[in-house]
Every structure is written in C-alpha cells, then in structure tokens.
Amino acid sequence: xxxxxxxSAWTVGTFLALVAxxxxxxxxxxxxxxxxxxxxxxLDAFAVPSAxxxxxxxxxxxxIGDVPWLAVDLAYTSPLDFAVPDQQQLIVxxxxxxxxxxxxxxxxxxxxxxxxxxxxxxxxxxxPSIIGVSSGAAVGAVTAIxxxxxxxxxxxxxxxxxxxxxxxxxxLLATDxxxxxxxxxxxxxxxxxxxLGAITSYVIVxxxxxIREAMYWLMGHLHxxxxxxxxxxxxxxxxxxxxxLAYARDLNVLLAGEEDAHTLGVEVERTKQVLLAVSSVVxxxxxxxxxxxxxVGLIVPHVMRLLVGPDHRILLPxxxxxxxxxxxxxxxxxxxxxxxxxxxxxxxxxxxxxxxYLLRNREVHAL
Amino acid sequence: MTLDVRDVDVELGGTQILDAVSAAVGxxxxxxxxxxxxxxxxxxxxxxxxxxxxxxxxxLVDDEAVHELPSKAASRRIASVPQDxxxxxxxxxxxxxxxxxxxxxxxxxxxxxxxxxxRAMERAEVAQFADREVTSLxxxxxxxxxxARALAQQAPVLLLDEPTASLDVNHQVRTLELVRxxxxxxxxxxxxxIHDLDLAARxxxxxVLVADGRVLDSGRPEDVLTPEQVREAFDARVAVGTDxxxxxxxVTPLPDTEGDLAERVHxxxxxxxxxxxxxxLADAGATVTVGPVSEGSLDHETATRFGFxxxxxxxxxxxxxxxxxxxxxxxxxxxxxVVAGDxxxxxxxxxxxxxxxxxxxVGDAGPRTVAGARVExxxxxxxxxxLDVEPEPFAVADxxxxxxx
Numbered sequence: 001x002x003x004x005x006x007x008s009a010w011t012v013g014t015f016l017a018l019v020a021x022x023x024x025x026x027x028x029x030x031x032x033x034x035x036x037x038x039x040x041x042x043l044d045a046f047a048v049p050s051a052x053x054x055x056x057x058x059x060x061x062x063x064i065g066d067v068p069w070l071a072v073d074l075a076y077t078s079p080l081d082f083a084v085p086d087q088q089q090l091i092v093x094x095x096x097x098x099x100x101x102x103x104x105x106x107x108x109x110x111x112x113x114x115x116x117x118x119x120x121x122x123x124x125x126x127x128p129s130i131i132g133v134s135s136g137a138a139v140g141a142v143t144a145i146x147x148x149x150x151x152x153x154x155x156x157x158x159x160x161x162x163x164x165x166x167x168x169x170x171x172l173l174a175t176d177x178x179x180x181x182x183x184x185x186x187x188x189x190x191x192x193x194x195x196l197g198a199i200t201s202y203v204i205v206x207x208x209x210x211i212r213e214a215m216y217w218l219m220g221h222l223h224x225x226x227x228x229x230x231x232x233x234x235x236x237x238x239x240x241x242x243x244x245l246a247y248a249r250d251l252n253v254l255l256a257g258e259e260d261a262h263t264l265g266v267e268v269e270r271t272k273q274v275l276l277a278v279s280s281v282v283x284x285x286x287x288x289x290x291x292x293x294x295x296v297g298l299i300v301p302h303v304m305r306l307l308v309g310p311d312h313r314i315l316l317p318x319x320x321x322x323x324x325x326x327x328x329x330x331x332x333x334x335x336x337x338x339x340x341x342x343x344x345x346x347x348x349x350x351x352x353x354x355x356x357y358l359l360r361n362r363e364v365h366a367l
Numbered sequence: 368m369t370l371d372v373r374d375v376d377v378e379l380g381g382t383q384i385l386d387a388v389s390a391a392v393g394x395x396x397x398x399x400x401x402x403x404x405x406x407x408x409x410x411x412x413x414x415x416x417x418x419x420x421x422x423x424x425x426x427l428v429d430d431e432a433v434h435e436l437p438s439k440a441a442s443r444r445i446a447s448v449p450q451d452x453x454x455x456x457x458x459x460x461x462x463x464x465x466x467x468x469x470x471x472x473x474x475x476x477x478x479x480x481x482x483x484x485x486r487a488m489e490r491a492e493v494a495q496f497a498d499r500e501v502t503s504l505x506x507x508x509x510x511x512x513x514x515a516r517a518l519a520q521q522a523p524v525l526l527l528d529e530p531t532a533s534l535d536v537n538h539q540v541r542t543l544e545l546v547r548x549x550x551x552x553x554x555x556x557x558x559x560x561i562h563d564l565d566l567a568a569r570x571x572x573x574x575v576l577v578a579d580g581r582v583l584d585s586g587r588p589e590d591v592l593t594p595e596q597v598r599e600a601f602d603a604r605v606a607v608g609t610d611x612x613x614x615x616x617x618v619t620p621l622p623d624t625e626g627d628l629a630e631r632v633h634x635x636x637x638x639x640x641x642x643x644x645x646x647x648l649a650d651a652g653a654t655v656t657v658g659p660v661s662e663g664s665l666d667h668e669t670a671t672r673f674g675f676x677x678x679x680x681x682x683x684x685x686x687x688x689x690x691x692x693x694x695x696x697x698x699x700x701x702x703x704x705v706v707a708g709d710x711x712x713x714x715x716x717x718x719x720x721x722x723x724x725x726x727x728x729v730g731d732a733g734p735r736t737v738a739g740a741r742v743e744x745x746x747x748x749x750x751x752x753x754l755d756v757e758p759e760p761f762a763v764a765d766x767x768x769x770x771x772x
Contacts, residue, residue: 246474252458253466259418260449264520265442265470310457 007314014321021325022104025332026096033088040082045093047076099225102289103331104324107296109237109286111323113279114297115315116244119251120275121182128283128297131189135196136166137287138218142200145214146207156288163284166196171276180272220293220344222331229289240282241320247275248312293344295351296323302358368429368523369393370556375424377414384410386580392558397550399571400560403601407580408560412526415558416447428524442470446517450528460512461497464488467519483519491515491545507538525549527559531566543570564618568592576600592616594674606672633701635716639665640707649673656697659686659714686714698723
C-alpha cells in the first residue's frame with residue numbers, strides 16, 4: 001500500500017506540474033494574457049465529442065487506384081462557457097493551446113516510449129528511435145515533401161507508415177526461430193538507422209526547392225500544430241500508454257534478465273513483441289506530427305528514474321507527464337524568441353548539457 | 368510433489384550439452400548436482416525450469432510436462448534461484464521479492480496473498496533490509512534476496528544454481544542451512560548445483576554426479592563420491608575421507624604431481640606409521656596395497672582416502688591367519704615392499720617383509736613430522752626406482768637416510 005501511495009503522489013504531482021507548465025506557456029507570446037484569463041479560456045476550449053458521422057471516402061494508391069476508406073467526422077461541444085474576450089479566446093483556444101497540447105502529447109509519447117525502450121534493452125542509452133522508428137519516419141516524411149507524387153498520402157501518413165515499416169523491418173531482421181535477442185535487435189536497429197539516414201540524405205540532396213521544409217521537419221517542429229493533429233495523435237498515445245502501463249510489472253521483471261523473467265512467469269517473447277509494437281506505434285504517432293525531436297525520450301526517463309526509482313508502475317506515468325512538461329517548456333522557448341526555432345534544436349541544446357551534467361555527477365551509473 | 372527428469376537431451380548451438388540425463392527428486396529431498404565446470408550442471412537446471420527446451424526426453428512435475436506449460440503455470444510449480452542476475456537497477460529488496468509474485472498477481476488487480484512477500488522475506492532472513500536497495504547489499508545478502516524471490520513464487524520445486532558460489536565460509540554454511548531447512552519443509556523438492564563437494568555431501572540427501580553431459584552416478588553422497596568416480600568426473604586426484612566432526616564424506620583435492628612410478632608397492636604399517644609413506648607413494652603414482660592395518664587407524668583411513676586396497680584387522684588385535692595370508696598374496700604380487708620403520712615388529716610385518724623379493728624400511732625412529740617425512744620419502748621414491756633397475760633383497764634405511772644400493 002505504501003508503494004501505491006507513493007506512486008499516486010508522484011503521478012498526481014507530475015500531472016499538476018504538466019498542467020501548470022501548459023497554462024504558463026499559454027500566457028507567453030506576442031500578446032500577454034494573464035494566467036487566470038488563460039485558465040478560463042482553456043476551460044472554454046475544452047470540448048468533448050458529441051456526435052460521430054461515419055462515411056466512406058477513397059484514397060488513391062499508386063498502381064492500385066481508388067481504395068475505399070472508412071472515415072469519421074466528430075462533432076464537438078464545449079460544455080463550459082466563461083466570459084473571456086473573443087480575441088483572447090481565439091489566441092488561447094485556436095493558436096496557443098493546440099500547439100501546447102500537441103507538445104504535451106508528443107513529449108509524453110517520446111518519454112513513455114523511451115522509458116520502455118531503456119527497460120526493454122536494459123540499457124540507459126536506449127531511446128524511442130533505437131529500432132529505427134524515427135529514421136523510418138524521416139524517410140517517409142522527407143520523401144513525401146520532396147516527391148509528393150511518389151508518396152501522395154501527405155507527410156504525416158507517410159511518416160507514420162515509414163516509422164512502422166522500419167520498426168517491423170528491424171524486428172524481422174533480428175528475429176530467428178521465434179526468438180529476438182535484445183543485442184541483435186539493438187545492432188539491427190543501428191544498422192537500419194544508418195541505412196535509412198543515407199536514404200534521407202539522398203532525398204534531401206535531390207529535394208530542390210523543398211529542402212527548407214524537409215530540414216525543418218527533420219529538426220522537429222510544433223509550429224504547424226492544429227487541433228486535427230491532436231485528434232490524430234492523442235488517442236493513439238493515450239491508448240498505447242495505458243497498454244504499456246498494464247505491462248509495467250512485466251517490464252520490471254524483464255529488467256532482471258530474460259531467463260529470470262521466464263522462470264518468474266513472464267511469456268518473454270510475447271511480452272517483448274507487445275512492448276516493441278506498442279511503443280513503436282506511440283513513437284510513430286508523435287514523430288509523424290512533430291518530426292524528429294531528440295533527447296526527450298532519453299533524458300526524461302533518466303531523470304525520472306533518479307527521482308522515483310526503477311519501478312515502471314511509477315516511472316511510466318511520471319515520465320509521461322514530465323516528458324510533456326519538458327517539451328512544452330522547450331517549445332515555449334522555441335517560439336518566444338525573436339525568431340521561431342525548431343523545437344528539436346532547443347531540446348538537444350538544453351538536453352545534451354544536462355545529460356553531461358548528470359554524467360559528470362556520476363548519477364548515470366546508478367541506472 | 369516430485370520432479371522427474373527422464374532421458375533429457377539438450378543441444379545448445381548445435382552442441383550436445385546433456386545426453387540422456389535422468390534424475391528424480393521427491394518431497395523433502397535436497398538433491399545436489401555436482402560435477403566439474405562445463406559438465407552441464409547449469410544446463411540441467413535450465414532444462415528443469417523450462418528455460419532450455421530439451422530435444423528429447425521430458426521434465427515432469429507431478430506427471431505434468433514442464434515444457435508444455437505456459438510460463439506462468441510453470442513458474443507456480445518451479446522456482447529458480449539464478450547464480451547471478453543483473454540486479455543492476457535500483458529496486459528495493461521488497462520490490463525484488465515482489466517480482467516472485469508475478470505469476471500469482473493478475474494483470475489488473477492485487478496480490479491474492481498479500482502476506483506472501485513478507486513471509487518469504489522472513490524465511491530467507493532478508494526482512495531486516497526490506498527497504499534497502501538490492502545493489503547496496505553484499506553477495507551473500509543478494510543471494511538470500513533471490514532466494515526470497517523464489518520462495519514468494521510458492522512453488523513446490525526449488526532449483527538453485529551454485530547458491531554458494533563466491534560466498535565466504537560463513538555465508539556458504541548459512542545459505543545451505545537455510546536451503547536444507549526449506550527442503551525439510553513439507554511438500555518441497557529442492558535441487559541445487561553445488562561445486563563444493565564437501566558442502567554438497569554434507570547437506571544433500573542425494574547427489575547426482577554429472578560429467579560430460581552424462582550422469583555418472585546418483586545416490587547417497589558416500590556412494591557417489593568415491594575416489595574413482597570423482598577422479599573420472601573431475602580428472603583430478605582426490606582423497607576421499609570421512610569428516611570426523613560430521614561423519615560426512617570429505618573430498619580433498621591433491622596436487623597434480625603424480626609421478627610415473629609404474630611399480631606395484633605393498634606397504635607394511637599398522638597404526639599411523641605408514642601414512643606419510645602412503646601419501647608419498649600416491650604422489651609418485653605407484654599402485655599401492657596396504658596391510659594388515661588396524662581398522663580405523665590413520666593408516667587405514669589414509670589408504671581408504673587414496674582408494675588403496677587394504678587388508679584390515681579389528682582394532683587392538685593382531686592379524687589372524689586369514690589376514691596374513693591375504694597380505695602375503697599382496698606382497699607376492701608387489702614389485703617392492705616398503706616397511707614403515709616404526710611398525711617393523713607389529714603383527715606379522717617381519718615375516719611378510721622376509722617374504723618379499725625386495726623391501727625398503729623407512730623412517731625407523733626418525734622424526735615423523737610431515738616436512739621431515741617428506742625429505743626422507745622423496746629419496747624413498749628414488750630408492751624404489753633403483754630397486755626396479757637392480758633388485759636388491761634388502762635395503763635398510765634408518766635415521767632418515769635411505770640406502771639406495
């Protein structure tokens with residue numbers, strides 16, 4: 001019970017920190033809006049789906065033609081209506097909040113996936129892209145940007161598909177006879193990342209006028225965020241995180257090594273498949289809307305492990321909220337300056353020295 | 368509850384590690400798996416707990432095949448204490464022991480036996496540092512944490528891989544006392560791979576001697592640990608004796624300085640006079656027979672340890688005709704006879720000496736410290752070698768000097 005109380009306290013604490021960071025971030029921008037006004041505007045912007053319309057559309061696949069596709073339109077209603085000036089409501093609800101919420105979702109996704117990967121690989125240097133997810137997404141996105149005719153599904157879908165194809169490819173390469181040794185997976189991931197990096201570079205070199213857009217995507221960005229991105233990403237990240245949380249105890253046991261885990265009653269290979277698949281989907285959802293944002297998935301799990309210990313039942317939810325808070329804060333820096341920066345630059349610029357600080361203080365060895 | 372290993376073959380990476388291994392462990396039994404490094408002890412345990420799939424044969428827990436059970440069900444029947452585990456992440460002792468409950472706790476829900484973790488920690492004597500991080504514990508304490516984790520599994524079969532490896536004497540005994548107690552608890556069968564033969568003999572009800580992936584012998588420790596079998600399994604010279612304090616077999620490894628003395632030598636002793644001679648002859652590699660000697664005397668004990676054939680007579684009695692006649696046969700078969708100087712006049716020794724083609728008398732009245740004896744007896748070997756070349760009827764040495772012509 002003691003552990004349970006501790007887990008609840010940390011989880012609620014980091015969640016409140018995330019909310020505080022998000023609200024504070026929403027006050028910052030070209031127009032100053034006080035915190036109380038922001039809070040009311042955010043409550044006004046809070047909306048729940050009230051109706052869903054399903055309809056059949058079609059997607060054009062090259063060489064296949066039109067493929068029917070089931071689509072859904074959701075209607076939202078806002079249950080709350082506080083008196084906030086229209087202009088401020090517009091700035092908070094339609095400009096700042098989508099970006100902040102997306103930042104929180106992406107940060108949480110990367111941190112959760114990073115936590116799972118570090119536990120899975122029993123290696124504190126693992127991050128969400130270790131099995132090629134980000135590299136795959138980069139190839140998909142950059143190709144869709146440079147050669148839209150080749151991949152006519154839009155940047156996000158191409159990135160998402162590229163991420164999953166890369167992760168699945170690495171898994172297949174590292175699997176033999178139903179067993180996937182972690183060391184092989186790690187090496188296959190490194191090799192595939194290098195290979196996909198070459199493809200990305202090649203595409204960029206030949207991307208002509210779209211080189212700037214491609215580079216911007218690669219550095220990680222949230223400036224194009226809108227509610228539609230949130231609608232796509234949030235459900236995947238929430239559902240995926242809940243599934244991973246359900247496997248938190250298995251992940252703890254896996255830390256003792258696969259043979260031990262087996263004798264303790266974990267179906268090792270099946271658990272590894274679930275963890276890999278779900279964390280890859282979560283990472284892909286984040287990367288496909290925000291590009292490659294480094295260091296969140298590496299740093300946040302580290303820091304949280306130092307704070308709350310290695311138990312994934314606490315580590316996963318707290319990392320999620322802390323990851324969200326960290327990325328929102330970094331993105332606030334990215335957009336608050338005189339010129340908009342890709343947020344990936346900020347996370348790496350802040351993250352790398354912080355990581356080195358940890359390393360110098362010998363805290364990393366404790367992981 | 369019984370664990371039954373039947374004709375198990377295991378291959379790892381195309382190499383056969385276990386070859387038709389069978390073993391059975393019943394309730395309340397502690398069975399030790401002994402054998403040299405690389406013999407397949409760990410692999411046998413890994414085949415028992417389902418980590419390694421045998422290519423042939425089966426492992427049954429109460430007639431259920433372990434390898435066909437889902438790992439959750441298997442881990443409720445068999446708990447394992449690994450030799451070493453990557454307890455690198457800083458879990459507390461309690462969190463680590465809780466992992467033993469994994470197979471009992473539903474994915475969404477709480478432990479049906481909330482006291483199980485505490486009980487396991489009490490039993491393995493780790494409750495006092497329940498909230499400390501495992502990485503801060505000593506080797507012996509870590510070992511007991513892993514034992515507590517296995518106990519939390521509440522499985523009727525417990526496997527331990529080298530539970531005493533890298534522990535000091537105190538922790539070795541403490542751990543094995545604990546394990547012995549666990550086996551004595553009702554309904555638990557315990558198997559432990561143990562590299563220390565003395566400890567294995569002392570704590571186990573039965574031993575399984577494994578060498579080269581095969582079971583060389585299994586049964587009571589005193590039956591399994593004979594000098595011949597230990598020598599075959601370990602390819603090492605050992606002396607097997609009985610621990611006077613506990614009555615269990617003790618195995619003493621001997622330096623591998625065995626000479627190539629091909630002779631068959633009979634030693635005439637009686638009480639303790641021949642003991643240094645026997646040791647020296649064993650080192651020299653001779654085939655040795657002894658007797659008559661008193662039962663239970665040091666000479667008899669030493670001869671048994673080295674596996675030498677000995678003619679014995681009851682304590683405090685002189686050899687009867689049968690014993691003398693058997694000894695005479697051995698003397699006749701020997702290339703040389705060595706008489707311990709102190710024992711020349713004991714029993715029928717003088718008669719037997721006279722019956723020999725060649726004899727050496729050693730150590731008459733000389734100081735018989737080990738070091739002193741050794742100095743004499745090195746030259747004894749030389750003397751014997753010389754005897755072989757040019758047989759001399761009598762070569763008498765006294766005062767520590769061996770005449771060699």
